[in-house]
Amino acid sequence: xxxxxxxxxxxxxxxxxxxxxxxxxxxxxxxxxxxxxxxxxxxxxxxxxxxxxxxxxxxxxxxxxxxxxxxxxxxxxxxxxxxxxxxxxxxxxxxxxxxxxxxxxxxxxxxxxxxxxxxxxxxxxxxxxxxxxxxxxxxxxxxxxxxxxxxxxxxxxxxx
Numbered sequence: 001x002x003x004x005x006x007x008x009x010x011x012x013x014x015x016x017x018x019x020x021x022x023x024x025x026x027x028x029x030x031x032x033x034x035x036x037x038x039x040x041x042x043x044x045x046x047x048x049x050x051x052x053x054x055x056x057x058x059x060x061x062x063x064x065x066x067x068x069x070x071x072x073x074x075x076x077x078x079x080x081x082x083x084x085x086x087x088x089x090x091x092x093x094x095x096x097x098x099x100x101x102x103x104x105x106x107x108x109x110x111x112x113x114x115x116x117x118x119x120x121x122x123x124x125x126x127x128x129x130x131x132x133x134x135x136x137x138x139x140x141x142x143x144x145x146x147x148x149x150x151x152x153x154x155x156x157x158x159x160x
Contacts, residue, residue, distance in 0.1 A: 001033040003041050004052040009092050009140075013050050018057045018136040021072050024114035028058070028072070032112055035060045036068045044090045046128040048135030051091050059132035064125055071109040074133050077118070079126075080104040086149060087127065089141045097145030101127045 007013055021028060031054060039047040039060055049058040061069045081103030088096045105126035108118050121129050131141055 001030075001037045004034050004038045006038065006042060006047075006090050007051050007053050009095075009142075011053075011091075013053060013055065014091055014135070014140055015138045016050065016055055017138050018048070018050055018055045021056050021058060021110075024072070024110070024112060029112055031056070031058060032060065032070050036070075039068075039090070042090050045124065046132040047090060048132045050135055050138075057136045059136065061121075061125065061128040061132055063121070064123075069119065069121075069125075070112055071107060071129075071132070072112065072114075074107050074109040074129070074136070076105055076129065076133055077108045078106040078120075083123065083127065084146070085127065087131065087141050087145075089131070091140065092142060095142065096149040097142065098147045098149065099127075099141060099144045100146065101130050105129045107133070 035047050035052060046061040049056045057073045059071045059074060063069045079102035082100060083103040084098055084100045086096055087099040103126060104122045106120045107129050110116050
């Protein structure tokens with residue numbers, strides 16, 4: 001595993017739509033392992049492949065049990081409720097804002113071997129599923145911010 005550089009605001013790759021993964025091979029496994037290490041090293045809750053310069057529909061999310069959830073070609077298939085809360089992004093260091101997200105999200109995706117699965121997340125996990133899936137479509141969280149937070153705000157800021 002190797003830590004990768006995280007692409008920052010202003011890099012055009014963050015605004016591009018990622019391509020579908022069709023080969024579930026060693027290169028994909030290395031990418032997933034590297035992304036997990038990069039996310040953990042940066043104290044993030046999620047990371048999408050475009051954030052490390054790869055235009056593929058791949059994301060990793062830190063689950064509620066601290067286990068890495070690998071999502072290949074993820075698709076949100078169901079949402080429930082609404083949650084307004086603080087959000088940040090590893091590609092936008094130091095910038096935080098209030099974003100509305102569903103409270104509960106169900107995602108259909110594939111694992112690293114191409115096996116389909118469905119997973120439901122609530123709270124911060126649901127927020128991360130939405131955040132990372134949007135990255136794969138070239139949408140970044142600052143597009144969704146209702147109100148930016150300054151250093152004087154007391155809210156807990158989480159970086160996806």
